[in-house]
Amino acid sequence: MNLSQTPPIGSDGYYHPSNENELISLVQKAAAESLGIRCRGAAHSLSHAIYTDPGQGFPQLPNVVSEQKPPQGSNLNIIFDKYNKLVWIDEAKGIIEVEAGIHLGLDPEDPTGASTLQNSLLYQAFQKGFTLTDLGGISHQTVSGFLMTGSAGGSLWYTLEENIMGLSIIDGNGTLEWFNKDDEKFGAIALSLGLLGIVSKVRLQLTPNFNIYGQQITYPTALASCPIDLLGNGTDDKPGLETFLKQTPYSRLLWWPQDKVNRIVIWEASRGAVMPIFDPVPYEEFADDSFLTNVEQLLAAMLFTMLGNSKFAVVWEKLKPSFAEFEKLTAQLWNSRFFAGLVTFILKIIGFLLTLFFMTFKGLLRGVYPMMIDTLQPLTKKGKPQMFMDYTYSSLPMDNNANDIMMGTEFTEIWIPLQDTARAMKLLDEMFTKDKFKATGYYSTELYAGKQSSFWLSPAFERDVLRIDFFWFTTNEGNPANKDGFFAQFWEELRKQDIPFRLHWAKFLPEYDYENWAAYLKDQYPRWDDFMSLREKRDPKNIFLNNYWSLHLFGKPKGA
Template structure:
């Protein structure tokens, strides 16, 4: 059957199926014609992990996140903006079925415009008194994308895995089936990267809705000033970091290790009661108004882009999307135009000056970070109480362009926490700016998982997210790139780690790193054997994943 009689390709390069039968037809077409087929969610993962390979002679898929355009060529890239429904199976027990394309929350970067707060999973379930057990730092993702890459929030007590009952999946030959919880196939599908088939629906068992109550403080990392013993064994009045991670329901820490800065921003929250009358005080990551928040993020964008690039012309060119994003975020007609033009004029000579005299900007760096992340004074912690869907994802305010953040995420057995913290501390102090870069490092926990390819399979973990500003010059994952020093630091010091599948992984020595990750993943061979059975023509298995799993294309 000709492809255009199944469903036409859209001008954006995607196929937009509106039913399971259309997805099955597209999969069968790929199978019959030896083509690849992949599905895109919110493009929050590395682009090469999302899309098919490009056609012969076409441009390669970029090694970055938030890439909205699929590669050109005959292969099939799908987007599920027409598959976003939520069906209540049992209102009294909180059981639902959702299409794979539904977003957890509102996705401001959705190129189709289909995502809204009203049609999000979290908001629809909130209105009926139900929710998920855990969320990540943002809620832009589609439910299938969040699950398929093994994403998780900062907790050893809860996991979205608790909410999952079954997957509706189409294998590499176009066969559709429901896969129920606690089977081997279910545990293989939980974090399957789209390699075992196309997940089209998920059945979930929700939990009663809860509010969260929390606080955020910013302190120096020293034993005397930090309420946690970050690098030692702790005592009766001050827990060590592992104890803190294990006993705090939800937490995350941003570590700014640069000389003259050296501070941690500690966010923590607990589940609370739902009183009859509730006046929420949401968590605010930036300023307390949208306008000031956007100005603050634009200023940060100018600083990080200037520090991360050589030459004014390159820096200024890379800042243009930030000005556009700032303008779009104001949403106030003529005010947005005037304010953007004014800031454009003001920031032009400032960027020019600091591009030429970058050393001056480095001297000012500690002062600027102190303005952005001031130390908490006694009794002045930021307190918040809010609906879980709004403030548990604490990074939702961060703009995907203005604060474009890419990272590699290492998941390490939680009993290695003290060793990890001291290894990083010594590394930052010894190697200075080369090790710290210009950004923060996020550290938090993860609960053990039953999913075969989850980086927390069978063990609670401490997670180290090494941030990279997206507009920086170069690729941090290549040989000699920024991340090489981290991956090799942990490997050489016998700190076992697994990597988040949607984030940066080594783009060099593929054979070595495939063997290393295999050694850390007990179900590696079982997964690959199952993958071959379910995808005999490799229609889901792109060159990117061949490099990751096999070490070669």
């Protein structure tokens, strides 16, 4: 053991290793002193899933996404801002080896400022004529964070798993070991929630560059108007949702099931050739003007915050970060703090008056809600879909332009066997029709697919899946994962109707009846016991295990 290479803790509360020896030394320090140790990437997961437990006497972090500060105490929390290099092993074959902290794309919320487009994996690969075969809805994540949480893109045709050749990982004794894709234990190591060790390096064989070509159209959900039989198995002239997902290389649907809104946003894309002369037309999630995009997101923040809270003072306090973010982005866009401040001040006055009015007459706000959604997400006029053609790294992550503060979104992601698609969709429609806003909420529900995986703890282990994301605006009152929370109704009803499901590990899991839910989760994974047996061997002192994962995996607090 050599602790002489242990880097000091930074003023931000993180350790910042710059090489593999420093990373090994940090693990050895944690083992020697019986401390917890965890690593963060882009903090796009819930904070309790990312960080160590706080030290004794220190407060727990709020369990939210994009929590940038680690908990206080003597436990070790690592950030990889100095450990993010890419090395070409074979340029002709597209084989690279990357350090764990490299971001897939630009992370605009990186607290260290180290993440840039130019040092991202996707951009460096693009410059050499390569890319990854699939990407998630955003590309802010680090490569290790993406793997360890089981994230995935929206496709039954492709999966990032195809690009992975192997990785090195440091176990709880501080031992570095390499696992290749054909190793028997690789299925456990490659998606291990940070519980089998700390990933150091990942080797990838990239895919030759391709461009994506696609369209987005917003339709009414009624069968007569929608090109998809959203709730059924399909008709003579319209595919069911399951068939649509099977036939479409890349897709994502946003379902707005609220009464008098009733629309579906269909985003679909396929691969195309890389042409010598290419003038990209990027996908635009909001307005095609950056300033108007920020205005649109600020208005959305006001709408959803008002709908999700009961008191004016609470709403106005929760909107302050959105106005601050708007001002910051506008100042960057215009290169003028003065004019950005002036415009923000004017919008604050307007926002204050609108908030005061609608929080006083909350019933009126709900009454005009359909019209507001029609403004934010209008139906597509016939013959005028949004067409796009772009580089893979730019538009395949279709949510990259959504601001994490103004459009702060949390969710539970439910992975259902693909063959149960129609049954699950009918059940949700019945819940939405019966319980209205209690079930629909005021936000959209995301639908997309996932290709089967060989990773033991993947929610898509050995089966293709439909993935359903129930969105929750971060400023809403209450905890959606509690027993009486927004998400519980879906977990409970799907379970009651014997529709088997697994949950995305980085998103909300049930925060009640822990023992019961831990038993349920165990039953969903054929290799659960094999994974847990390996965990005990690789982390004998439980330095990687925090209280959050102990509750969800074992149904009891750490140490109980």
